[in-house]
Amino acid sequence: MNEQARGAIDSADLMERLLYEVKRVVVGQDHFLERVLVAILAGGHLLVEGVPGLAKTLTVNTLARTMSGSFKRIQFTPDLLPADLVGTRMYNQGTGEFSTVRGPVFANLLLADEINRAPAKVQSALLEVMQEKQVTIAGETYRVPAPFLVMATQNPIETEGTYPLPEAQVDRFMMKVLVGYPSEEEEVVIVNRVTGPRISVSPIATPEHLTGLQDECRKVYVDPSLVQYAVRVVAATRKPSGYGLEEIERYITFGASPRATIGLIEGARALAFLRGRNYAVPEDVIDLVPDVLRHRLSLSYEAMSDGATADQLISRILQALPVPERPLEAHVRATAR
Template identity: 90%
Template sequence: MNDQTRGAVDSAELMERLLYEVKRVVVGQDHFLERVLVAILAGGHLLVEGVPGLAKTLTVKTLARTMSGSFKRIQFTPDLLPADLIGTRMYNQGTGEFSTVRGPVFANLLLADEINRAPAKVQSALLEVMEEKQVTIAGESHLVPTPFLVMATQNPIETEGTYPLPEAQVDRFLMKVLVGYPSEEEEAVIVNRVTGPSISVSPIATPERLTSLQDECGRIYVDPSLLQYAVRVVAATRKPGGYGLEDLDRYIAFGASPRATIGLIEGARALAFLRRRHYALPEDVVDLVPDVLRHRLVLSYEAMSDGVTADQLVTRILQALPVPERPLESHVRAPAQ
């Protein structure tokens, strides 16, 4: 085992320990937990959709404790103001000077709960901090802590009085993850844990260590054929007819942006990292395609009237495009070093 492979295994073991500590509190939700770790390692943000009571807040709060990071939660409401998120300048009568009061966005893990309940002006206040990792208050720029993850939740029920997210903001989320109900066995364990003695989690990593893991993920090797496959998948959402999917043209008004292609590659690197590899495989990309693309497709009115969903369109695209062959480990070892 060379030094690079040994380092990848050690780092993956650290992430497994972190995941194990979170699962001492959070029951089930394996897919959701994996995607949260992928987002952290890839330096992206998560949009989560699920009904209330599925441990979305608990997951992020517990994860913040295991990584010794700061956690803030914002409950989005119709009367929320941009200053309630990023902060503002306040006058101190005692000193006669203005001081900057930072908002809750200054945290390693930020939970934007029910983000679609606030007006577009408030939603857009997150744009700069999600993209640039900084906010501007009274003309001065302030950097947020690193690593920085925004996890925004949406409630699929009770849509009355909500404001759909602008496409410009939706595109800044690396993935949109759907969280479902637990199984009967999982729900029984949930009830036992909630009604039993409280469980305390131990810090496993530091924000500085997670930042170094992000750098390690950036060195994961991606074969050119895999990169080209990601490009073709995203391009097929823009012009399905060019890939033998003429019947989908009428369903897609706008396809995914290049951010989707970047997200597929960065996410595949993070997933390969979690799977103890120093190179990405086709299944790493395929596994992430639904989560990376479902929120980036703007469907036509015809798709809505026919009941066609973004997930169904993504599935058709994956079925139509051939997956590249798995590269041999001997082939990827040299470029990855």
């Protein structure tokens, strides 16, 4: 076993221990937890949709404690201002000078709770920091801590007093994850755990350690056939008729951007890394396709009237496109040399 393969296994073991520590507090939500770790390793951001009370805030807060990182939560409201997010310049009467007050975006994990309750001007204040990992205050640029993850939540059952997210904002989220209700068995455990003795969480990794894991994750081998497959999947959302999907073309107004293809490959690397492999396989890409694409499809009025959802259209695209062969480990090792 070469050094890269051993490093991937050791790192996967660390992520397993981190995940185990989080699950001592958070019950269920395996898919959601895995996607949060994928986003951290891939340097992406998450848009989470789910009804209140499903441990979204608890998950991010607990994860921040396990990685000894800083956690900030912003409750988005209609009266929120951009300066409330990124910070501002304050005048000190004692010294007669201006000083910079940094906003809550300066954290490793930032929870933007109910992001669609603030107007577009406030939502757009996150554009620079999500893409460039920096903010500009009064002409000066400041870097945010690394690693940096924005997790924004929105409530799917309320529309009154909400503002739709700008397309440029939505596209900067690597994935949109749907969080569902727990099973009856899981809910029994939740009640017992919340009403029982308080569980303390131990730090497993430091932010610097996770930054190193991000660098290791980028070394995961991705076969060119997987890149071509990801490109075809995303291209099929733009012109379905070119891939024998004429029946769904009328349902899609605009397809996914190249950010979706990048997100699929970066996410597949992270998922393979979490699963203890130093190379990605087709399953890694396929598992991420719904989460990476569902928020990037602009559906037509005809789709809405026929009840067609983004997930249904994505499933149809996956069924129509041939899956590349799984790369052999011997081929991966030879390529790595």
